[in-house]
Amino acid sequence: MSSSSTSNQNDSLEDNETQNENLNIDGKKKRGGSQKKSWVWEWFESDETGSICQVEVIIGQLCNKYYKNGSSTGNLITHLASKHQITEGIKKQDFVVRKKA
Numbered sequence: 001m002s003s004s005s006t007s008n009q010n011d012s013l014e015d016n017e018t019q020n021e022n023l024n025i026d027g028k029k030k031r032g033g034s035q036k037k038s039w040v041w042e043w044f045e046s047d048e049t050g051s052i053c054q055v056e057v058i059i060g061q062l063c064n065k066y067y068k069n070g071s072s073t074g075n076l077i078t079h080l081a082s083k084h085q086i087t088e089g090i091k092k093q094d095f096v097v098r099k100k101a
């Protein structure tokens, strides 16, 4: 006599339905570069934090006047005009750097 025990194996199938909805938004728009670059950028160098005056006050020495980001170009223009007598139309090659005495 033998008794056999049957083990019930419950195979639970987990239905993992993963729906990955990859929405490819293909609506990248490039803003039209209609913004005119101001002439002040001939004289100023801008980075992530601000703009630095690149006018040579004397040979080998830059002005390095710093303007924080957000400063309007009007401020830069005023600086160029009052400190360096530079106005729109003056090209870098026309600007005479004072020689060191």
Ligand SMILES: [Zn+2]
Residues within 6 Å of the ligand: 053, 054, 055, 063, 064, 065, 079, 080, 083, 084
């Ligand atoms: Zn300057």
